[in-house]
Amino acid sequence: MLTAFEDTAQRYRRRVYSFARYLLSNREEAEDVTQEVLLRLWRHQEGVDEERLGSWLLRVTRNACYDLLRRRRSEAAAGISASLDEEDAHEVASSEPSPEVRARDTDFRRRLLEALGELGEPYKSVVILREVQGLPHREIGEALGIPEATVRVHLHRGRRKLRERLREVSPV
């Protein structure tokens, strides 16, 4: 069981973590979610179809992120941790930056990350999974429980929303 888990975890941990990282815009919370998701994998992997393992993990990840975002909102409303994530809001995707990545971290990219962070669902998940992670439409559809055609519609709308946000600032 350990070997099977190790193989699967090694194969999917980056996908799970980076998805959570972009969804939450917070490194620590992304680690928490990854830990939670991989623990679920440990406990339930026997019952998950191997072919659908990737989409199952993404679905569990997204649900865990949603739970966390809901908790974050309710705590913010109670005045507890409204500013907990501010420091990470603009730091997504640059946690372990190579010099090259730093050099490319342009103003446009920062604004793009801001816009992505503020993008609503389901567009945000679709854009991350398709454009950032490069997953096929079919797998995204399985993960989010929507048809492939809907994935494309959400993707186009999501990118259009990003374009609207970035139109004013872009030196194309």
Add this chain to the structure above:
Amino acid sequence: MNRHEDRMLCEESLDVLEAYVDGDLPAEESLRFQEHLAGCPACAAELALAEKIQRELRTLPLPDCPPGVLEKVRRAGKGEVVAFPRRERTLGRRIAAVAAALVLSVGGGALFLHVQQVQREREQIAQAELEVRYALAMIGKVSRRTGLDLRDQILQKHVVSPTARGLARSLGVSPAPEEPAPGRR
């Protein structure tokens, strides 16, 4: 092409732009789109922006999770009690700051004079209470995730109550009644 037709074509081109970027547009429509772009700088600029966004998105890094996360999962899977996630940055600093405030307050005898001097200001007392509540809320949040009820069983008994009593004694006032933890479900 008259002005009206050109405007319509702009709207149409914006409708098909994303599909064009993905290469999903049929050849005939792609050709019409390209012909429109040749005479429409605004739509050409939109396409350039769409392509730039896609390019940037596709070159964003995919950060990997720290190895420690996997190790904790292994241990938890084997039935070990795993500590709540390490807080290196935001939470760590906050808890460290609040812990310092707690230590300062709990110190009692050795720090009594200092505490007495500092804590007489009501605003500072209110601030200290706020920080303690914040710390408890954050610890409660973490403990809920791990199933360890640190807040109620340990902190309340050994830290919060003695601190409140110590503060009340040093100030010569009655201790404030305890409030339920904010954000607790």
